[in-house]
Amino acid sequence: MEFKLENFVRPNILDLKPYNSLRESFTDEDLILLEANENPFGKFNRYPDSKSVKLRQKFSEINDVKPEQIFIGNGSDELIDLIIRAFGIPGKDSIMVMNPSFVMYEFYGKVNDLKVEKLNLNQDFQIDKEDFDSQIKTSKSKLLFLCSPNNPTGNSIANLEYFISNFNGIVVVDEAYIEFSKEISAVCLLDKYPNLIVLKTLSKAFGMAGLRIGIGFASKEISDLITTMKPPYNVSSENQNLALENLSNDENFEENLNLILSERDQLKEELVDLKIVSKIYNSDCNFLLIEFENVELVYKKLLENKIFTSLRHPAIEKCLRINVGNPSENDSLVSVLNQLSK
Ligand SMILES: Cc1ncc(COP(=O)(O)O)c(C=O)c1O
Numbered sequence: 001m002e003f004k005l006e007n008f009v010r011p012n013i014l015d016l017k018p019y020n021s022l023r024e025s026f027t028d029e030d031l032i033l034l035e036a037n038e039n040p041f042g043k044f045n046r047y048p049d050s051k052s053v054k055l056r057q058k059f060s061e062i063n064d065v066k067p068e069q070i071f072i073g074n075g076s077d078e079l080i081d082l083i084i085r086a087f088g089i090p091g092k093d094s095i096m097v098m099n100p101s102f103v104m105y106e107f108y109g110k111v112n113d114l115k116v117e118k119l120n121l122n123q124d125f126q127i128d129k130e131d132f133d134s135q136i137k138t139s140k141s142k143l144l145f146l147c148s149p150n151n152p153t154g155n156s157i158a159n160l161e162y163f164i165s166n167f168n169g170i171v172v173v174d175e176a177y178i179e180f181s182k183e184i185s186a187v188c189l190l191d192k193y194p195n196l197i198v199l200k201t202l203s204k205a206f207g208m209a210g211l212r213i214g215i216g217f218a219s220k221e222i223s224d225l226i227t228t229m230k231p232p233y234n235v236s237s238e239n240q241n242l243a244l245e246n247l248s249n250d251e252n253f254e255e256n257l258n259l260i261l262s263e264r265d266q267l268k269e270e271l272v273d274l275k276i277v278s279k280i281y282n283s284d285c286n287f288l289l290i291e292f293e294n295v296e297l298v299y300k301k302l303l304e305n306k307i308f309t310s311l312r313h314p315a316i317e318k319c320l321r322i323n324v325g326n327p328s329e330n331d332s333l334v335s336v337l338n339q340l341s342k
Contacts, residue, residue, distance in 0.1 A: 076214030
């Protein structure tokens with residue numbers, strides 16, 4: 001069946017007219033800007049570029065897609081909320097999320113008064129094709145959130161293209177951690193699947209969580225839709241500029257990434273034989289999912305030592321998700337867990 005975007009978008013969103021900033025249609029330097037009620041004085045007196053033109057150009061070069069296929073959010077968290085709001089009619093529609101997966105899909109689903117359908121992962125934290133097939137037969141979900149590599153399980157999800165091509169609705173592939181893996185980005189599938197949205201972020205491998213930059217990739221139609229409905233000035237000028245500067249001058253990107261990956265392997269090696277550790281899952285991310293014999297005790301002891309780890313996800317109660325830190329932070333972690341194992 002041919003995919004028609006208007007069959008999935010909320011009618012009130014489809015009717016929105018884009019907010020156009022007059023000055024953004026001009027490139028002259030000597031414009032007299034009296035149209036936006038700004039203060040003529042001050043260092044930060046002007047509103048930011050609402051279309052993030054330079055950033056989108058940069059991401060277009062990095063990811064080999066057209067700038068028109070890119071939309072920018074105040075972190076990918078904002079994009080998740082915007083996408084859910086664009087398609088899900090509150091009190092009526094539902095979304096489908098993997099379980100366990102990143103909790104914000106469910107959170108924003110609930111914020112927007114949508115039902116949240118769970119697609120349970122199997123023992124290997126993969127989606128069984130048979131389970132998927134039988135669930136979508138009865139499902140009315142408009143959106144499917146796939147997270148690959150998945151937070152909090154750490155693994156990449158197999159058969160993504162099968163799920164994208166068989167789901168009757170919008171499929172979001174969240175690739176927040178893809179740079180830590182050897183997987184190929186689903187961005188290369190965009191031309192083939194008009195129902196696909198791919199999300200990336202500068203918060204993880206790029207080390208810019210404080211700048212709050214999330215990047216969406218989709219058809220031009222979907223990108224225009226999200227850009228139309230987003231708050232016009234959602235990413236500050238300073239953050240846009242800093243992100244651009246960092247992306248252009250980050251000579252340490254590869255080096256830091258490789259250090260995180262080698263620290264991840266080393267951490268795993270140092271922890272895997274400890275008495276208190278039952279299992280360490282393979283990770284394509286910058287964290288390890290570790291199952292402990294007595295997870296409560298471990299969590300408490302780490303806290304006592306001022307080491308913060310992630311609260312357990314309800315679907316994997318015996319596990320902690322532990323971020324790979326810098327070498328000295330990792331040494332502190334190993335030392336506390338070593339003591340606990342004695
Ligand atoms: C899978 C996943 N998606 C999105 C995000 C949010 O990223 P951002 O900082 O861009 O909002 C996170 C953050 O932990 C995440 O784990």
